Amino acid sequence: MNTTWGILAHVDAGKTTLSEAILYNAGVLADLGRVDKGSAFLDTDEQEKNRGITIFSKPAVFEYMGQKLTLLDTPGHVDFATETERAIWALDFAILLISGTDGVQAHTKTLFSLLEKNNVPTIIFINKADMAGFNQDFVINDLKEKLSKSCHLLSNQEDIAMEDEAAMEEYLEKEQISNYRIYDMVLDRKLFPVITGSALKNENVDEFLSFMKGISDHYSNEKSGLLNADFGAKVYKIESLGRDSRLTFIKLSAGSIKVKGLLPNGEKIDQIRIYSGNKYNQVDEAKAGDVVALVGPKNTFAGEGFGTVENRPELNITPVLKYKLEFLDDTIPRLAYPKLMAFNDEDASLNVKWNESLEEITFNLMGEVQTEILLNRIETELGIKAKFTEAGVLYKETIKEPVEGVGHFEPLRHYAEAHILMEPLPTGSGIEVESNVSTDDLALNWQRLITTHILEREHVGTAIGAPITDVKFTIVGGRAHIKHTEGGDFREATYRAIRQGLMEAGTEILEPYFDFEITLPSNQIGRVMTDIENMGGSFEVPEDLGGESRITGVAPAVGIRNYQATLVTFTKGMGQIALNNAHYDICKNPQEVIDAIGYNPEADIDNPADSVFCSHGAGVIVPWNQVKEKCHVPCFENKDSIDEMYDTPINMKRMNHGVDEWLDPDEIDNILRMATHSNHGKNPKKGWHYGDSSRPRRVDSDYVYTAPKEVKPRQKYLLVDGYNLIYAWPELKEVLNVNLDGARGKLLDILSNYKAMTDYEVIAVFDAYKVKGHEVSASDYLNIHQVFTAEAQTADAYIERFTHEHGKKYDITVVTSDYLEQIIIRGAGARLISSREFIEEVSRRANQLREEYDIK
Known part of the structure; x- marks a missing residue:
């Protein structure tokens, strides 16, 4: 190994x-x-x-x-x-x-x-x-x-x-x-x-x-047992090759992967490369312990975990300086931005951003040497001449005191509520997440979804709109609806809960600090000590080196980041400074920073703190400072005892619906009345009208009823990316390792059985794009169809063309886990089923058939 x-x-x-x-x-x-x-x-x-x-x-x-x-x-x-x-x-x-x-x-x-x-x-x-x-x-x-x-x-x-x-x-x-x-x-x-x-x-x-x-x-x-364990790997590096091509460097911690196989995110592996220096060898398989580069995946990111490996947390070392990119040629910033994002794919800490209002591009960088290297790459690889202008330090924020944030999202036919306790942590702790809620109150899958939404983005503070850090998030409550909750509902509820808590408790600003080490002639040490104190920094007792002195300490980045020029000037080039270990601590002049940035949290439409409730069939915005009065789950801070929480129905009086119903009859009547008659005037001469009553009544009409035209259902097609499904199906992969034709035949038998249980016309499409001189061929297999593509045409391309040409005429569903193919097919109006979902669907249908006919 x-x-x-x-x-x-x-x-x-x-x-x-x-x-x-x-x-x-x-x-x-x-x-x-x-x-x-x-x-x-x-x-x-x-x-x-x-x-x-x-x-x-x-x-x-x-x-x-x-x-x-x-x-x-x-x-x-x-x-x-x-x-x-x-x-x-x-x-x-x-x-x-x-x-x-x-x-x-x-x-x-x-x-x-x-x-x-x-x-x-x-x-x-x-x-x-x-x-x-x-x-x-x-x-x-x-x-x-x-x-x-x-x-x-x-x-x-x-x-x-x-x-x-x-x-x-x-x-x-x-x-x-x-x-x-x-x-x-x-x-x-x-x-x-x-x-x-x-x-x-x-x-x-x-x-x-x-x-x-x-x-x-x-x-x-x-660790030899890891060779045969379930697949697990982590991405540690992304490298751009130009022309939308990239390398995904991974370390396999368990199991193995093969060329043409699928990653857990559904992307296909076209090549597996083992690099040594600037040369590489292509291999068909990589095993636990190997460090390899994958060609094919386009949506991977550094820190991503696959299989048994979870995503990595954020970097401990991050840039603390912000730079604006200024172009020295006729490059249009808006058009250059997508090209520059390739650098962001390689190193997400660069945080390349496009400011729409200022029409400028900014980078987060570590220092002068990195800016020089990056400018050289921009010119060499993209042909763009530019320079970086320092735009200040990067601030962060943390919460002032513990608070329970509540977010509620309940427009019509949607429902989610999240309660998240937020507590400040010591500086340098980063973000921590845990759960303290019973699965009887909130199912584990919803708890995991809330955790995902907490970690999936940088949430910003309310003082200057900077990213928050050093906060512990604890899920303490929540509610989902048995019929109407979707994943996106908890995203909205989670974001609003965090923002509501930050608005209530307030945030304080953190600024970056550097550890410094300065060496200079001993007779000038007093000047440095005074300068450091004026910056708001601190230092240890200077060390005598015999004619020279060395002083170490900590100082705010905003003051010491450019101190090199000052030091060189007054020491006549004999002084040296080394900055290291950028970290964050409480800002020394918060009000000055707040005034300079002028952030208004109430006007930040991208980070709403208010919640959405449902009242009489319509969504109603409830301000953040009133959410806790209207929420459906009691706040954790108000729960007197665990027993009372379980014995008493959870705030049912505030709910517009119970577990088995969505709206009460009066609300349904009201919605139908408004929807059906909203285009009529107050006093119609004929048809439905209200008059003095709240109930509609029928008046004389010369309306003649015309039956609607018969709408015939469209023929249904199921297109299957054959090899994509084989690689995703464990029992078919076992056969594939022995014989390709055997795996293909077994898949066709499964699809034939599935056809017998549904009303689909099933077409299995297989790649033959590497077969020299091959032309597209189609044939019947029992009650389904199989297609082999022509030379230089992949199964992806065949399915995309079929969907584009027949998407309006037929009801088409495609089985694939190829991410790029999914995007194209969605645009053509077809339905999608991932390979994993289709495998589960086949199993479900088979079990249903056994139960129906008592087959054992």
């Missing part, structure tokens, strides 16, 4: 050099490449070669002593930290590289924290151990102090034994610890083994590679 390793480090620690040394020792490379010479195996992009830095994470796949390994080299510059964080999602193991001359840097601590949050076993390699000034004891103590006390030299088994009771017993008994015991400690993150060496001089790299091989073997044996 393949294992994936990633190399992470602060910039200039020697990451790419270590990658080259590992690949060289594994026999992949004949010579060691050099970053400074632009000959590194994994730095294939032209900008990477020119700048001597890694910008994009790239895999290298190799075998070492029978063990298959994938090595991911990641960017070290903080401007590309989001690329590094996404790469962590694909890792089984991490190599944290430390510069022996610099020790633990600020960005190193950020990386170690990300590995901890993602529970990735980590091995530490101290590089540049051959350089003058390297002090092994100092660096080890630095690791223990700033990262973890469990960082120990791999050769120091006595210290390693102190981290685990079983290891200690083994060490006392045998005076050494077995490799397997050490491997288990690393996998449990009880130990972070340390190896020192020099990547440039290839010192101790072979020892490090041997350890990688050993622990990979151990891990593969423990």
Whole structure:
């Protein structure tokens, strides 16, 4: 089983050099490449070669002593930290590289924290151990102090034994610890083994590679059962290839996938590529542990989970600076925006947005280096010359105090109500969601739907309209209707509940802060300390470096982001500043920010706080501050006891309908009366009229009744994308693995049986587009039809053409899970059934037939 390793480090620690040394020792490379010479195996992009830095994470796949390994080299510059964080999602193991001359840097601590949050076993390699000034004891103590006390030299088994009771017993008994015991400690993150060496001089790299091989073997044996488990994978990267083509990089955590198979989202896999550097091999199948790129899917996104894997939460590292893109040629912004969205597909943290009123495009970016790289890509790939202008920092908001938000959505024939408790969390916590409501009160599927709607978008605050964060959402109540609730109803109810709670409790502004480290001549340290205080920042006691001083601390991004220019000026170029670990905290000047932005939450039509109730057959808007008085489910904050909640009907007096009825008779009469006679005047001469009575009566009329023309039902066709359905049907896939004709024949038999139970004309369409010289052919199979497409024509294309030509004449239903095909077919007016739904429908029909005729 393949294992994936990633190399992470602060910039200039020697990451790419270590990658080259590992690949060289594994026999992949004949010579060691050099970053400074632009000959590194994994730095294939032209900008990477020119700048001597890694910008994009790239895999290298190799075998070492029978063990298959994938090595991911990641960017070290903080401007590309989001690329590094996404790469962590694909890792089984991490190599944290430390510069022996610099020790633990600020960005190193950020990386170690990300590995901890993602529970990735980590091995530490101290590089540049051959350089003058390297002090092994100092660096080890630095690791223990700033990262973890469990960082120990791999050769120091006595210290390693102190981290685990079983290891200690083994060490006392045998005076050494077995490799397997050490491997288990690393996998449990009880130990972070340390190896020192020099990547440039290839010192101790072979020892490090041997350890990688050993622990990979151990891990593969423990996880071998995943090869035959249910499919699971996660998307860690999207790469645009131009012309609407893209690569979806995934790490398979369980099971397998094949070419022409379907992802759980219904998209077809056209190719499976295994990349190594800038080259790739196409394979027919990928298995658990593999890192592959898929060609075909167009609606995937970084962080998406497939099968047994859930979607990833939002990134921990996000940009804090906003930039406006200004065009330097005759490019029309509105037309450029769709092209620029390809960059957003690759990195959603860019948050590329089009402002309709200002007709401008904005990006969220990390810093100056990223802006330069992106501008170069825009010019090279799109032929657009432009520049970025800083548009300020990106603020966020959080809720001031706990509050229960209530959202109700009940226009005619729709119903949903959601109650969500919102509580503030410590800064940096992000968004958390849980449920605290009985499934007797709200079915589990509706609870899951509310959770989905909470997480599917960025909800904005009421102070300046910035995204909210550091909030815990707890589902505490809700109601659905047995007949009239649809999925979209809970989306509206959830959005309105969150907004109603935010309006009631209010929000406070969070602004981004940077950790900073400034080195400058000691005689100018006072100026820096004064400047930091004026920004609203704080700092530690300055450290004397002998003629120079180093000061570290935290300061608001709005003040310190451009401090480099000021520092260089008054120190005459001798001062240096490093900014790292952008995070959010309470804004120092909230009123100034509110006044400058001028946001009016009541006027934000995209984020309504009011709810929709039904009264006498019509939807009525109820203001957000009155919703709790009219809601149908008692508020959680007002429930005196759980027993009372279950024993008493839930606020039935406020409902317009019960479980088994929708409207009372008076309301139905009123709706029919208004709908039937709304086009008549107050005093019609003939026909129905009211006069002084509230009841209509019939008056003399010369109206002559004409019977409506007979409307004949349209003939019904069921078109089936044959191979699409076969790949989606587990029992047919088993046959397919043995024989294609057998799978196709079994599908035709199933469709023939289904035809006998319905009034459809069934047509099964199969791809023959790769069969040279083949012409479209149609034939009968028992009571259904089968069609093989012509050369260069897919089943998708045949079905789309048939639907377009006959959609108005016939009642057509199409069975497919191909997302693009679904969009086209909907536009032609046909009905759609996904492959999964059709499989369930066939099973339901068969069971119904057995019950009807008592077949066992």
